[in-house]
Amino acid sequence: MRLTVREALLSFRRAPVLSALAVTTIGFALFVFGLFGLVAVNLRSTLGEIEERVEIVMYLTRGTPVEVVTVAIGDIQAFPEVESVEYVTEDQALERARRELVEFQGVYEDLTANPLPSSLEIRLRQGYRDSRSVRGVAERLSGFRFVEDVRYGRDWVEKLDRLRDIAGVVGLVIGAGFAAAALMIIATTIRMTVLARSREIHIMRLVGATDGFIRRPFLLDGAIKGALGGVLAIALCYGAFMLVSRGLFRASFFSTEQTLLLVLLGTVLGFAASALSVNRHLPRV
């Protein structure tokens, strides 16, 4: 085991430029991957915030008795999708309009009668905020007798859904592309190391080293390069994150688990690439 570690580390000293190049390319490949990850993380948290605001408003027919409304609230609250139901009376609606729509303050103050209907504002549980659930709930709400109108941001909800789907697909495609590029780069550097060390490998075979023994330092070498590339990618991502979050808008960085995951991804990539390369080139040395 000592020899394996020593041999793996020696490859950095023997070919410092090549090793640095390998680490850097893996680093950059994972950096782009990580950048996308950052966008995804932030997009998801933003989507989450927007989704939390998704609500259905159910306008009630004027003159609906409070008792009927109270019973309806109980019914609606029993829907599995519903998180909360808020009753906004006509007076409350007017008060809110006066407060929030400053430009029309004068208009509302001159009113002698309240033109605004009372309403129920319904918020859905997390996981039910997609367009299908929203539409489903809205349709069921329309069934109540005292309903004047049910409004929800149909387009808005559907667009959000589509945006998230596209983000997922694009992320997967770009990520897979860069993973493939990183894989090929590592495989090439390992191949060059195998060829550069062909003399040593030849001697190892002559003195009776097993294939597994000969292979191990290369696998470790690839894994270390991948891990270092992962660390580099995290550093670059953090740099980019600082730049963006300081100048443009508030963003969030990876969690500890996500950071470790990126480094682990690099390690696995490095290991897999060197395994591929070693299995292919070792028998020919």
Added chain:
Amino acid sequence: MIRLNKVFKAFPKGSMALKDVSLHVAKGEFVFLTGHSGAGKSTVLRLIYADDLPTSGTVRVSGFSTASLKRRDIPRLRRRLGIVFQDFRLLEDRTAEENVAFALEVTGTRRSVIAPKVMRVLTQVGLATKANAYPHQLSGGEQQRVAIARALVNDPLVLLADEPTGNLDERATRGVYQLLKDINATGTAVLLATHDLDLVRQASCRTVELQEGAVVYDSQDDGPAAEGHA
């Protein structure tokens, strides 16, 4: 211990490197394998250390037979052999001591065992004082001694030497040859491939001559009085 039985070996292009070679090397024997370059000496050695397999016939080495040899058997087979080449095949970035120790490290020998063993064989080949020298700081004869020490450190049953004196001057040649004789005297068999007829003439050892891939002469067949042939 080493037995080639009706071995044929075809070159990739179809011509024959070895034709019906049968050869037996007994435990503790010293055998010269002679012949012009291209006669098949190296091919015989390569078949013995399983770098290649015979096209037909069998090669048996210390309980392993090419008839049933698996890839994973090869390292175990080679650990019973010591192999020395004309070009030494040392690692340039390692000292004499590290080159020898390398052979033990890659076979998973415990560290506590390695250092004394390495010193013992370096002393045996007369290089105890140059243990820390790098190959480029050593003469050709000394480099070959390091290679021999590396071949010996696993206590092989047989030492295979492919033109070990091919790159050496006469004095170094005599020194390396004497060293091989000394090693043989401790019980290790030696199979020495060479086209250096002077070396063969001086020696009073069994000599097998190859010509165009076939054994044309084996001094053993002549009985003990067959000295002087070349």
